[in-house]
Amino acid sequence: MAEVEKIHVFWEEGMLKHDTGRGVFDTGSDPGFLDVLEKHPENGDRIRNMVSILKRGPISPFISWHQGRHASVSELYSFHSPEYINELEEADKAGGKTICCGTFLNPGSWEAALLAAGTTLSAMKHILDGHGNIAYALVRPPGHHAQPTQADGYCFLNNAGLAIQLALDFGRAKVAVIDIDVHYGNGTAEGFYRSNEVLTISLHMNHGSWGPSHPQSGTLDELGEGVGFGYNINIPLPNGSGDRGYEYAMKELVIPAVQKFEPDMIVLVVGQDSSAFDPNGRQCLTMDGYREIGRIIRNLANTHCNGQLLIIQEGGYHITYAAYCLHATLEGAMYLQNPLLSDPIAYYPEDEAFTLKVIDQMKKHYTKNVPFLKENT
Numbered sequence: 600m601a602e603v604e605k606i607h608v609f610w611e612e613g614m615l616k617h618d619t620g621r622g623v624f625d626t627g628s629d630p631g632f633l634d635v636l637e638k639h640p641e642n643g644d645r646i647r648n649m650v651s652i653l654k655r656g657p658i659s660p661f662i663s664w665h666q667g668r669h670a671s672v673s674e675l676y677s678f679h680s681p682e683y684i685n686e687l688e689e690a691d692k693a694g695g696k697t698i699c700c701g702t703f704l705n706p707g708s709w710e711a712a713l714l715a716a717g718t719t720l721s722a723m724k725h726i727l728d729g730h731g732n733i734a735y736a737l738v739r740p741p742g743h744h745a746q747p748t749q750a751d752g753y754c755f756l757n758n759a760g761l762a763i764q765l766a767l768d769f770g771r772a773k774v775a776v777i778d779i780d781v782h783y784g785n786g787t788a789e790g791f792y793r794s795n796e797v798l799t800i801s802l803h804m805n806h807g808s809w810g811p812s813h814p815q816s817g818t819l820d821e822l823g824e825g826v827g828f829g830y831n832i833n834i835p836l837p838n839g840s841g842d843r844g845y846e847y848a849m850k851e852l853v854i855p856a857v858q859k860f861e862p863d864m865i866v867l868v869v870g871q872d873s874s875a876f877d878p879n880g881r882q883c884l885t886m887d888g889y890r891e892i893g894r895i896i897r898n899l900a901n902t903h904c905n906g907q908l909l910i911i912q913e914g915g916y917h918i919t920y921a922a923y924c925l926h927a928t929l930e931g932a933m934y935l936q937n938p939l940l941s942d943p944i945a946y947y948p949e950d951e952a953f954t955l956k957v958i959d960q961m962k963k964h965y966t967k968n969v970p971f972l973k974e975n976t
């Protein structure tokens with residue numbers, strides 16, 4: 600067995616200063632009907648547990664810790680418009696603002712967003728400079744819904760988009776990003792929708808558009824535009840798709856697309872809100888499923904990118920299980936032979952047959968409509 604490679608984790612505790620408050624679920628409001636309000640799902644506790652499980656869990660000997668940093672405002676212009684960044688800065692100076700549904704820029708939030716962006720850029724730079732093959736940006740607030748000109752779904756700055764653009768600016772010709780957060784990575788897709796240098800693939804719940812902040816539908820017909828046509832692949836999965844459904848989608852849709860695209864950098868955008876117990880998701884992945892996904896993505900990185908892989912944290916809102924699923928994902932990405940940590944609560948529904956049929960239909964769609972995926976080419 601080859602020597603196990605360390606994972607370079609980038610983290611900065613100032614990201615905990617983003618206080619999203621309490622309310623009825625993620626509304627931030629209290630209509631007065633309930634005795635007990637809960638923390639906004641995107642809170643610091645979820646991330647504190649991710650940090651602690653990597654520090655104290657059985658994976659800890661394989662982790663190398665690195666200090667994150669702030670992004671400079673000028674670095675943000677590689678993905679976002681100056682007008683939009685200015686809007687966020689003004690909101691911060693004014694003492695905070697509700698930017699869109701469930702997305703609150705409070706005192707401390709802007710600094711946390713700058714830290715998330717800068718920390719993700721540092722993680723990517725670490726790989727580009729050849730200091731390590733696998734880096735993980737442990738960041739919040741999340742980023743994959745943030746579009747070039749607007750915030751969305753708890754996200755202000757698109758951490759993945761900024762890191763991908765950095766890789767392109769550094770001379771990488773083709774980047775593949777695979778987003779397994781339970782929600783559509785619409786912001787990243789939008790940022791590279793007209794590019795054939797970035798293949799954006801998103802596996803998500805079939806949730807559709809959720810209003811003006813999220814106009815993209817996440818459906819099969821959003822294929823990209825212009826030279827980018829065919830380079831956005833959406834995989835909307837039925838609720839309850841589970842470990843087998845995700846593995847099948849990887850095998851039938853993700854792996855062939857990445858193989859034909861031949862990227863020289865792979866980014867895994869990971870959200871544990873596709874787990875079986877997440878308050879925001881219905882996809883029923885367990886630790887085994889995350890471990891397998893980690894292994895599959897690492898295989899792709901080994902085949903195409905000399906083992907170089909950037910993993911970026913997005914959603915994942917169950918305070919304990921999200922941390923366990925993160926541990927499992929990183930175990931998979933490290934190719935560890937046996938699980939290091941057993942699943943404390945896995946429940947496995949037997950309702951995946953429908954998912955497998957849906958994936959077969961999607962495969963037909965993509966091999967018919969996407970030029971570079973056409974069969975026998």
Ligand SMILES: [Zn+2]
Pocket residue numbers: 780781782870872913914915
């Ligand atoms: Zn999500």
